[in-house]
Amino acid sequence: MKIVHFHFGKDGGAERFFVHLVNAFAKRGVEQQVVIRPGRPWRASFDPSVRVIESHFRTASLDRVLLPLRVRSMIRKWKPDGILGWMPKGAKLVPGEEGPIRLARLGDYPTSLKKFRNIDVLVCNTPGIARHVRDMGWLRRVEVISNFTGTAVVKPVARGILDTPEDAYVVSSMGRFVPRKGFDVLVRMLARKPDIYLWLVGGGEEEQNLRELAAETGVADRLRFAGWQQDPQPYIAASDCFAMASSHEPLGNVILEAWAQDVPVVSTRSEGPTWFMRDGNNGLMVAIGDHNAFGEAIDRLQSDPGLARHLIEGGRKTLNRMFSEDAVVNAYINLISAG
Structure with missing residues (x-):
C-alpha cells in the first residue's frame, strides 16, 4: 500500500499523533510520502522509510502555485492508494482528479x-466532529477513527532536571500555550495549593503572560x-x-498520553473528554475555567491513594479498549483498501 500525506501543522499534540500514525503505517510496510512545513523539529522522528518533502503552502508565495503542480506530478507517477490531507489546509492541497481515495483527517471542528471540495471521505477523530460536519451540510462519506498513543510506560525524568x-x-x-488551553487556570490553582509544583511542557504565545501571572x-x-x-x-x-x-x-x-504513563487525570468537561471520560471512573472532571475545582480534585487525589489507583486502572482500560494502535491503523488501512 502507498499513502501520501499533506500536513502543514506546527508543533503540538496533532503533530505528535501525525508522526505516530505515519510510523505505525511504516511498521506495516506501507510506503509513504509526506509534505510538511520546512524546519519542523519532529521531522527526525519519522521512520527512515518515509520520504519527506518540505514546502510552504502560503497564499502569497510561489509555493502556492508550484507545490500543487509538483504534487499532481508525483501522484501520477507514484500511483498511491490513498491521499490524506490533514486538517483544512492539508485538504486544500488534495488534487481534484479522479484516482486514489482522497481523505481529510479532522481533529477539530471546521x-x-x-x-474539502476534492475530498471523498472526512475522517473525524470524535463523534462530535462527525455530527458537526453533517450539521454543516456535508453529504459525502464520514468515518470516525480516533487517535492512539504509545502505551509503554517509560522511565521518568529526574525531578532535579x-x-x-x-x-x-x-x-x-x-x-501549546494559547488561551483556549487554559494554562492560566492551572497557574491560579497553584495559589490555593501551596504544597504542589506545576510542570508545563510545551510553549507558545502565552508563555510570557503565564510567567507574569x-x-x-x-x-x-x-x-x-x-x-x-x-x-x-518521561x-x-x-x-x-x-x-x-x-x-x-x-x-x-494529552489525556491518552497521561493514561499511557499510569498517571491519574483531572480534566475540564470540554468536548472530547466528555466523550471518553467518566468522572470517578477513569478521571476526575471539573467545570471549564474553575481553578478552585481543579484544586479540590487534586486534594482528593492527594488524600486518597486508592482513588488515584482506581482512576489509573480505569484510564488504562479505556486506552486499551478505544485507542489502541492496532484498531486505529486497521481502520485506516481498511478504509483505503476499500477505495
Missing part, C-alpha cells in the same frame, strides 16, 4: 467546508516550564497527576 524536590506533589500539563499570584517558585520536548512522556511519567484545563478540546490526546 468553520467551513470549502477546503526541573529543580523540583523529589518528595513534592507534581501536577503536569502539556500543549505566576509572579503576580506569588507562585513562580513552584511553576516550571519544561519547553517543547521531542518525547514529553515528564508526564515523573508527575503525580496530569491536568487538562482546555476550554475547547476536540479530543484531548
Whole structure:
C-alpha cells in the first residue's frame, strides 16, 4: 500500500499523533510520502522509510502555485492508494482528479467546508466532529477513527532536571500555550495549593503572560516550564497527576498520553473528554475555567491513594479498549483498501 500525506501543522499534540500514525503505517510496510512545513523539529522522528518533502503552502508565495503542480506530478507517477490531507489546509492541497481515495483527517471542528471540495471521505477523530460536519451540510462519506498513543510506560525524568524536590506533589500539563488551553487556570490553582509544583511542557504565545501571572499570584517558585520536548512522556511519567484545563478540546490526546504513563487525570468537561471520560471512573472532571475545582480534585487525589489507583486502572482500560494502535491503523488501512 502507498499513502501520501499533506500536513502543514506546527508543533503540538496533532503533530505528535501525525508522526505516530505515519510510523505505525511504516511498521506495516506501507510506503509513504509526506509534505510538511520546512524546519519542523519532529521531522527526525519519522521512520527512515518515509520520504519527506518540505514546502510552504502560503497564499502569497510561489509555493502556492508550484507545490500543487509538483504534487499532481508525483501522484501520477507514484500511483498511491490513498491521499490524506490533514486538517483544512492539508485538504486544500488534495488534487481534484479522479484516482486514489482522497481523505481529510479532522481533529477539530471546521468553520467551513470549502477546503474539502476534492475530498471523498472526512475522517473525524470524535463523534462530535462527525455530527458537526453533517450539521454543516456535508453529504459525502464520514468515518470516525480516533487517535492512539504509545502505551509503554517509560522511565521518568529526574525531578532535579526541573529543580523540583523529589518528595513534592507534581501536577503536569502539556500543549501549546494559547488561551483556549487554559494554562492560566492551572497557574491560579497553584495559589490555593501551596504544597504542589506545576510542570508545563510545551510553549507558545502565552508563555510570557503565564510567567507574569505566576509572579503576580506569588507562585513562580513552584511553576516550571519544561519547553517543547521531542518525547514529553518521561515528564508526564515523573508527575503525580496530569491536568487538562482546555476550554475547547476536540479530543484531548494529552489525556491518552497521561493514561499511557499510569498517571491519574483531572480534566475540564470540554468536548472530547466528555466523550471518553467518566468522572470517578477513569478521571476526575471539573467545570471549564474553575481553578478552585481543579484544586479540590487534586486534594482528593492527594488524600486518597486508592482513588488515584482506581482512576489509573480505569484510564488504562479505556486506552486499551478505544485507542489502541492496532484498531486505529486497521481502520485506516481498511478504509483505503476499500477505495
